[in-house]
Amino acid sequence: MGLERKLRIVATSDMHIESERNGLKAVEHATEISQLIADVLVVIGDIGTPKEDVENVLKELGKFPGEKLYVLGNHDLINLENSKVPFHIDELNELLNKYDFHLLDNKPKVIEKIGFVGNIGWYNGDFFDFVKKNVKIKNGDPNNWVSALRKAGQILKNEERYKGKLDPILFSNLGFFYQNFKKLRKELRAYQKNDDVDYIVASTHYLPTEKLIAPEKFEDFNYKGTYLGSNAIGKLYTKFPKLVLGLCGHDHSPIDDRRVFISDKPIYNVTAEKSKPYHIFDIMSDGSVKNQPTNNKKN
């Protein structure tokens, strides 16, 4: 009994090799990550583009000796060839298989009695509040939601503060959000009931709660929320007692300590930064989570 460590997880996201963001050198950090001693590596999307460079990062990360999990990010979907989501998944899946990554968007995975679930989490549900106020719809009907969101897009694109920022076409991705949300819910339910699973770790590329958004961004939350995530995912987490940790990325300017709680569940943004290219979490035998300091020489 006691607090013996059950599993050590290294988590990172948003390495964005195309931008070498804030001096972040994706390949160098990938090499550093691959040498860490841990059981599981979770990469929560947005390695970047083009595909050849993504492969260079995956090749390095692939040297990590433990289990390797991947969750798709929006750049993984958007910046590869064509623009059809299912093809991107196939295309990336091939690449991920080559370097021994398991794609959580396809299937969850149990490692040492910890159930790992996750997917990109796109598309945002928080814009629904705007829609509810401004467009007449029947609650809960996905078809109505889709047309209502399109209408909301038309309304918002004429607003000065959204000019040039809002792409009404994004409003058509609601179906994709539902697809991901339902898949996550199904997997959480299955692991909650499964005796071979003691605890659950959930990873989504998008934020599962607006609490993770820095206050200065909040004014435009309806707009930012479109791109940042959905409270619906965080609310879902609260229904599963086995869920002990939520991870996400996508927001490149995270709040200072990167962690919030949804009821008693810690949720971390693990977006890579020069000073913190990855995060280490220990899942203890009692289900508590310890966020270990990142021992980065470059600090």
Ligand SMILES: [Fe+2]
């Ligand atoms: Fe990103």
Ligand SMILES: [Fe+2]
């Ligand atoms: Fe992203």
